[in-house]
Amino acid sequence: MTVLGFMAPALVGIGVFFLYPLLSAVYFSFTRFDLLAAPEWVGWRNYAYLFAHDPLAVKAALNTLWLVAVLVPVRMLAALGTALLLTWVRRGGGFFRTVFYLPALAPPVAATIAFVFLFNPATGPVNGFLGWLGVEGPLWFDSPEWAKPSLVLLGTWAVGDLMVIFLAALLAVPRHLYEAAEIDGAGRWQRFRHVTLPAMAPVLLFAAVTGVIQTLQYFTQAAVAASVASGQATTGGGISSTFGYPEEATLTYPLHLYVSGFRYYDMGYANALAVVLFVVAFAVTLVLLRRFREFVGSER
Amino acid sequence: MTATLTRPTAPPETVRTRRDPWLVWVARYSIPIAVAVIFIAPFGFVVLTAFMTSEQALTSDLWPSSWHPENFVDIFTKLPMLDYLLNSMMYALMATGFMLLSSIPAAYALAKLRWRGSRAVFVVVICMMMLPPQVVTVPLYLMWANAGLTGTLWPLIIPMLFGDAFSIFLLRQFLLTIPDDYRDAARIDGCSEWQVLLRVILPLARPAVAAVAIFQFFYAWNDFYGPLLYTSENQESWTLSIALSQFKHLHHVEWNLVMAASLLVMAPVIIMFFFAQKAFIQGVTLTGVKG
Numbered sequence: 001m002t003v004l005g006f007m008a009p010a011l012v013g014i015g016v017f018f019l020y021p022l023l024s025a026v027y028f029s030f031t032r033f034d035l036l037a038a039p040e041w042v043g044w045r046n047y048a049y050l051f052a053h054d055p056l057a058v059k060a061a062l063n064t065l066w067l068v069a070v071l072v073p074v075r076m077l078a079a080l081g082t083a084l085l086l087t088w089v090r091r092g093g094g095f096f097r098t099v100f101y102l103p104a105l106a107p108p109v110a111a112t113i114a115f116v117f118l119f120n121p122a123t124g125p126v127n128g129f130l131g132w133l134g135v136e137g138p139l140w141f142d143s144p145e146w147a148k149p150s151l152v153l154l155g156t157w158a159v160g161d162l163m164v165i166f167l168a169a170l171l172a173v174p175r176h177l178y179e180a181a182e183i184d185g186a187g188r189w190q191r192f193r194h195v196t197l198p199a200m201a202p203v204l205l206f207a208a209v210t211g212v213i214q215t216l217q218y219f220t221q222a223a224v225a226a227s228v229a230s231g232q233a234t235t236g237g238g239i240s241s242t243f244g245y246p247e248e249a250t251l252t253y254p255l256h257l258y259v260s261g262f263r264y265y266d267m268g269y270a271n272a273l274a275v276v277l278f279v280v281a282f283a284v285t286l287v288l289l290r291r292f293r294e295f296v297g298s299e300r
Numbered sequence: 301m302t303a304t305l306t307r308p309t310a311p312p313e314t315v316r317t318r319r320d321p322w323l324v325w326v327a328r329y330s331i332p333i334a335v336a337v338i339f340i341a342p343f344g345f346v347v348l349t350a351f352m353t354s355e356q357a358l359t360s361d362l363w364p365s366s367w368h369p370e371n372f373v374d375i376f377t378k379l380p381m382l383d384y385l386l387n388s389m390m391y392a393l394m395a396t397g398f399m400l401l402s403s404i405p406a407a408y409a410l411a412k413l414r415w416r417g418s419r420a421v422f423v424v425v426i427c428m429m430m431l432p433p434q435v436v437t438v439p440l441y442l443m444w445a446n447a448g449l450t451g452t453l454w455p456l457i458i459p460m461l462f463g464d465a466f467s468i469f470l471l472r473q474f475l476l477t478i479p480d481d482y483r484d485a486a487r488i489d490g491c492s493e494w495q496v497l498l499r500v501i502l503p504l505a506r507p508a509v510a511a512v513a514i515f516q517f518f519y520a521w522n523d524f525y526g527p528l529l530y531t532s533e534n535q536e537s538w539t540l541s542i543a544l545s546q547f548k549h550l551h552h553v554e555w556n557l558v559m560a561a562s563l564l565v566m567a568p569v570i571i572m573f574f575f576a577q578k579a580f581i582q583g584v585t586l587t588g589v590k591g
Contacts, residue, residue: 002493003415010406013462014421018428021439028438035442082335089332091325098577099336102343105569107522109541110562114346117555123360125345157339161584168585210430217432220524224545239532239545254434261438262529270438278435285430289423 022278028271035265046272057273059248060256063148067218067252071152072211076204079162086163087170097167104160112224115154116141141229144249151221151250162207169203170196202291209288216281219258222250253277350559357555371560381561383536384543391453391527391539392520398460399467399516400509406463407471408497412483422472428465433525441529451534456526460516467512470586474508475501511583514576518569540565 029046031039050057082100089096103111119126119140127137138146177195186194197204226245240263244251257277261270326333349357350371352364375381409415410422444455478501486500502509524541531537538546544565547558573580 003409003413003418006405006409006413006493006497007421009402009461010425010463010468011421013402013459014424014428017440017459017462018424018436018465021436021443024439024442025436035445085332085335089329092329096332096336099339101581102570102573103339105518105566105573106343107541107565107569109522109524109544110565111342113544113547113558113562114342117349117559118342118345123358125341125360125362128360128362157342161587164581164584165587213430213432217434219434223528224524227545239528254432257434257437258529261441267438267442274435274438277432281431281435282427285427288430289426 025271025274025278028268029275031268033267035267039268042268046269047276049269050272050276056248056251056256057253060251060253063249063251064216064218064253066148067151068212068215070148071155071215071218072208074152075155075159075162075211076207078156078159079166079207082159082163083166083170086167097164100163101160104158104163106158108158108220109224111158112154112221113228115150115157116225116228119150119153141225142246144247147225147229147246147249151225154221154225162211165203165207166200169200173199205291206288209284212284213281216277216284217254218252219254222252222255226250346559346562349556350563352556354554354556357559368556371556372564375557375561375564378557379543379547381540381543381564384538384540385564387453387537388521388539388541391456391523392517394457395460395520396513396516398457399464400513402461402463403467403471403512404502404509405497407468407475408501410468411472411475412480412501413493425465425468429469437529444530450530452537453527453531453539455530456520456523464516467516470512470515470583471505471508473586474505478504507579507582508586510576510579511586514572514580515583517572521565521569 028039030041030043032042032045033039086093086097086100106114118124121127121137121139121142124140126140130137140146140150173196177199178191181191181195223239223243227239227242230242230245240255240259243255243259253273254277257270257273260266260273345362348362348364351367351369352361353366353368356365410418410425440455441450444450449455449458482500482504483496486496491499522541523539524545527537527539527542528545531539531542540561544558544561547561
């Protein structure tokens with residue numbers, strides 16, 4: 001009974017705000033439903049449309065996969081690099097840690113707007129600096145080729161949270177391991193390769209999995225960057241009318257889901273997109289759950 | 301905290317390094333200094349642009365030819381920024397308070413009580429934490445539409461009364477590190493399980509509680525997806541995030557005002573960080589490693 005007293009609100013939450021909507025998403029994905037009429041059962045039709053007849057869904061999935069393949073490793077490398085730099089800095093370490101961390105605090109909407117402004121092809125300081133170096137800067141957020149790399153730069157700027165996690169892991173590596181390696185004649189790189197990396201492996205795995213999951217949900221920065229860079233006045237469709245600018249280059253999978261559901265009110269199809277996202281995200285989560293003990297610590 | 305940054309592999313510090321004049325320090329630390337400049341520069345440009353005239357903000361000038369602090373007043377008079385600020389505050393504060401009420405007991409039950417099914421519930425909590433929110437967006441939206449609450453921020457606040465998966469996870473991880481001896485001693489003294497939690501465990505868990513509270517506040521303050529989903533049609537319920545994303549459209553291209561408004565949105569987060577830096581960094585660390 002005591003347990004129930006402690007757990008009751010959370011158990012209600014799990015049921016009402018997670019399991020029930022999850023099951024109804026699966027149900028709605030087999031229907032045609034536009035909010036006006038009652039849902040109509042259409043079998044696999046939404047899924048057939050998704051995989052065979054919706055080039056935008058393919059485009060959106062490829063954009064998201066591109067971000068997973070580039071943003072996640074780039075952020076991990078940047079986090080590891082800055083964390084190593086912090087272990088190397090002895091005087092003023094606290095100052096550098098705060099400065100490196102600060103961008104991670106900037107609210108994503110504000111940070112994205114600032115980046116679109118800084119990377120403005122004509123008047124932004126970034127291209128100004130490149131021009132001073134004699135390089136002609138790209139169109140950044142206005143170019144289909146450079147829009148996603150620009151988002152990667154934005155994500156790398158805000159790498160602080162990951163850096164702090166890596167820093168803690170680096171500092172937790174037992175000192176005697178380094179001393180033993182040094183006695184055995186290991187150089188700087190060898191110590192990193194054979195002591196640091198193996199000791200950090202669980203943290204790196206965790207960071208990779210959560211990074212992939214976060215990137216599968218990538219929404220805010222892509223939505224805001226497209227809206228601000230396009231410079232179009234919003235019409236009846238609201239902010240979603242600019243999603244994907246330029247040329248669908250920043251249309252991520254969750255953005256496509258949002259447009260399908262809340263711009264075209266195609267709730268059945270949006271749920272089919274959601275179920276596919278669930279399957280992919282769940283498969284990634286399983287990697288963590290299989291290492292349950294390592295991940296969540298001692299079991300009761 | 302600075303002391304913990306000493307590198308394990310570093311050779312023993314010699315006396316000489318301490319007497320380095322600052323120019324030598326700059327030379328030695330040129331790489332971290334360069335990285336620091338890159339990290340801090342965007343903030344600098346935002347601040348400088350926020351003080352420009354709207355005409356100058358459209359040019360490639362970096363330094364304001366004249367300073368216009370009245371831009372920070374203009375964002376409140378040209379747009380109902382104060383309303384958006386209050387909406388953001390309401391969302392962030394209520395979500396944080398509700399989350400603490402519901403998640404602390406749940407985390408305690410998962411970490412410290414023995415009961416059948418606790419492991420299964422915990423796995424579900426992890427799944428809730430990991431799965432993209434977009435998966436359940438449409439059914440949840442329909443639910444809140446039936447309740448007549450779309451167009452308000454309540455669909456984002458009310459669920460916090462029923463536990464937040466990430467906070468439950470983080471608090472549980474921390475509670476596991478508190479030895480059971482404390483609880484056993486309190487029980488022998490005749491405390492009920494609730495008294496154990498409130499009088500014994502909670503004071504010990506203060507850093508973790510502070511961390512999840514800060515995270516929840518920041519999450520709500522920064523949230524864009526939730527308010528966009530539920531309030532984009534009803535401007536009266538907009539939060540700062542939504543207003544900021546629409547600012548440029550609502551007000552032509554007054555980049556100086558957009559940057560001033562961006563600073564307004566960033567300020568509370570950064571101020572809170574400097575007041576609670578230790579709890580915050582500890583909390584971030586707790587999210588990345590096993591308990």
